[in-house]
Amino acid sequence: MKLIVCILFVIGNISNNGKASLDSLVPMSTNILFEDTTKNADKSCYRPCKFNVKPRRCHYEFKIEPTILEDGRPALTVNGMTPGPPIHVCANDIVVVEVKNKVVGQDMAIHWHGVEQKGTPYMDGVPMVTQCPISYGSSYKYAFRASSPGTFFYHADSVHHQSDGVYGALIVNQPQPLEAHSSLYDFDRSQENTLIVAAKFPELMTANLEDSSQLKPSSLLVNGLEEDFKIFVLPSYAYRLRLINAIAIECPVVVTVDRHEMVVIATDGKPVKPVSTSRVQLYPGERMDVVVRASEKMGGNWMRVRGDGACGNLSASAMLLHQGFNYTAMLHDGKKETFAKDTDSGTQIYGQTLESIQDVPHNIVDRSLILSIDRHVLQFKDTDNDYRYISDAIPKKPFFPASLSLADKGVVQINHKSFLYPNVPLLMRPNDIKKEIKCSVGEKDQSKDPQCLLALNAQQGELLELVLLNEGFGSNDSYTFHMHGYSMQIVATMQGSDGKPFSKETFEQLDNDGKIKRNIQTPPLKDTVMVPNKGFTIVRIKLDRGGSWLLECRSCSLALPAALVVNVPESLPKSLLDSFPKCGDYRPPDVLLN
Incomplete structure (x- = not known):
């Protein structure tokens, strides 16, 4: 009977308004029966990942619509937010996201950047390739298995929609003993320590009828803020930080932490041989996991993001703060240290120069x-x-x-x-x-x-x-x-x-x-x-x-x-x-x- 329950297909139906309903999804495996065994837990699915616990079905509703943000800037938001709500799940969880398009006159699709979609190629989120576009006023339900742990993110398939605010973090955790480099850090708080970098434009790209390629970003953002995002740490402890470049146009970014080294442990969700550096560079769509040890006894330091390419001369910052430190002194003193004091690009690491932790089989190229x-x-x-x-x-x-x-x-x-x-x-x-x-x-x-x-x-x-x-x-x-x-x-x-x-x-x-x-x-x-x-x-x-x-x-x-x-x-x-x-x-x- 269980084998019948675990047949690989999506049971769906279409309502009168063209809404796709995915009632159940099971992955390409018959040895795991997916059900939620923690009925009273947080529906967000953010939790410590454990062994021998059946995966959950994690449900989200995304309403994408135009919004005027607190700073008076128009944006496309997901549930009134940009970045959109973060998705934090455990490996093998089923992620179900119902997307409602409330952007007048615009078609929509959501791509799950880095998710391999094993067994669900029709959930990749590419209009007219893997699905019909989500037209204004309609909904579409995505459902896929979080088959691989790592740092990912989601974004609108359209460059314009992503640039206007439709993006967010997607983190797939696993039991800590399975993490290749868990011995290098004390804390992996993905909900608090994920930094998603984006570019802010002076006007909506979606609404621009002229050549939008001439529209340049006006500033960089870290988790939607230019300089107010804070990471709280304890002295002498090491923290895993997840960095995401969610900029849709050609804007590489360089990330540094004042007076701190970083140890790179993963790129695009895959573990690599650890490398120590003072600067990491991320190209659009790249992710990088780094370990930072709060080496000072007490204090605060600026975490700096500098743009390049189309984002040249733009920057943003966040604060790495020890618990109890009064960061108003940092604001008063300003950002005294600048990138000009560390111009040695030889210490700069970017993803494709790293090495995998495992040897690759020597297969013959076909x-x-x-x-x-x-x-x-x-x-x-x-x-x-x-x-x-x-x-x-x-x-x-x-x-x-x-x-x-x-x-x-x-x-x-x-x-x-x-x-x-x-x-x-x-x-x-x-x-x-x-x-x-x-x-x-x-x-x-x-x-x-x-x-x-x-x-x-x-x-x-x-x-x-x-x-x-x-x-x-x-x-x-x-x-x-x-x-x-x-x-x-x-x-x-x-x-x-x-x-x-x-x-x-x-x-x-x-x-x-x-x-x-x-x-x-x-x-x-x-x-x-x-x-x-x-x-x-x-x-x-x-x-x-x-x-x-x-x-x-x-x-x-x-x-x-x-x-x-x-x-x-x-x-x-x-x-x-x-x-x-x-x-x-x-x-x-x-x-x-x-």
């Missing part, structure tokens, strides 16, 4: 592919273009989205292609995708359109090696990429030393000459990576489960997305497909949700 990334300015005449709506007609001439002609500096593309969201959700209805909008990585006979549904078709079990090559012919920018559903092995990162563009031929020559050193023994496992200007990052992905997984540079463009879908065949039961909302006559514009 395929190695080069993805050329660069900013391109497309030259074309109006007479060369077919202006019919791309979802309605088979173009007789190349289709150039309007945003291409408006982007005088060009747009970032992968293999000279911008990503086009399909006419129906790819994961749910792959056979209904219009053939004329498809294009595949590695195929020579491609559509002449600069925008298409770019896919990397693979097989389950494959070990892929992807060379993310930032050629740098059209820009001097570095780019941050996020892989949905998988952690990647970061085996190499390199930047050209001569300042010249880095072509595909240059890379192949270096590789053939054996001048590219790959760390195949202890590569860090990450879902978010930086690709340096005029350089490359090499990643390996073991495709051990099916789904349609986006590899995207969310910060590359606010007009046309730079992304591709890694397609691994997945057969979903008809009963499951029938339980989800249908998109109906929904027609995504060529800039859908980007």
Whole structure:
């Protein structure tokens, strides 16, 4: 009977207003029966994680709507808050979140950044890839298993919505003895010691009808504050701090703590060999766990966050305070110590230079592919273009989205292609995708359109090696990429030393000459990576489960997305497909949700 109860599917129904209801969810396992054994406990599921305790179902309701904050600034909030309510659960808990979209005229979707969605690829939160968008006035219920412990976060799929305030922390804890570095710290208070960094804009990006790429952030925030967030510690004790860069645009941040060293113990939720440093750098979407020991007998210190890239010259701060210390003296004295006194970037650590704590099996790479990334300015005449709506007609001439002609500096593309969201959700209805909008990585006979549904078709079990090559012919920018559903092995990162563009031929020559050193023994496992200007990052992905997984540079463009879908065949039961909302006559514009 228990085996019947543990069949893997989602029982859903659709109400008259298109609301998806997920009544039960069990993971891809038959040896655990999920039920809540602590009926009187806090519904938030924040608790000490213990052995031999059945996981809980953790329910949350998110209402996303425009709000005027206390400082008079408009924002999109989750339950009236930005950041939104934090989610703290234990490993193997079932997280159920009902999202209600109250933003007029806007479609919505929520991505669970770093969550691998094992057994639930349809919960990844990518509109027209894994689900229909959540339209204004409707609801959508997400449900997935927190299969891996670590520091994650959630955010709106749209860069504009995330920048306007739709983001929050998602922490998956586990019993302390299972933590790889629990001996290095005394306290892991994830609810009090998680710091989520964001950028504040002078106006709503969502409501801006002009080119929002020209809208620059005005300040940085730590947990929604510029300088008032406080971390209370006891002298001589060590604390685990969880750092999250939740900025959607290309804004790396550097974090320091005055007069304190930090020990890095994890990146993107995965443990690494401990490294001591005074400065850590996080790129958009990255997370890093560090240990800070309150070494002084009594006092307070500033924790500083400095922005780079699009957030250059911006900063925020928090206070690391000993219990009982009167921090008004810190406010009176001001922030005397500055970054100018610690400019040695050699002591600065960022995630993909770290090493995994475990050796990686020496598997043979099944395929190695080069993805050329660069900013391109497309030259074309109006007479060369077919202006019919791309979802309605088979173009007789190349289709150039309007945003291409408006982007005088060009747009970032992968293999000279911008990503086009399909006419129906790819994961749910792959056979209904219009053939004329498809294009595949590695195929020579491609559509002449600069925008298409770019896919990397693979097989389950494959070990892929992807060379993310930032050629740098059209820009001097570095780019941050996020892989949905998988952690990647970061085996190499390199930047050209001569300042010249880095072509595909240059890379192949270096590789053939054996001048590219790959760390195949202890590569860090990450879902978010930086690709340096005029350089490359090499990643390996073991495709051990099916789904349609986006590899995207969310910060590359606010007009046309730079992304591709890694397609691994997945057969979903008809009963499951029938339980989800249908998109109906929904027609995504060529800039859908980007």
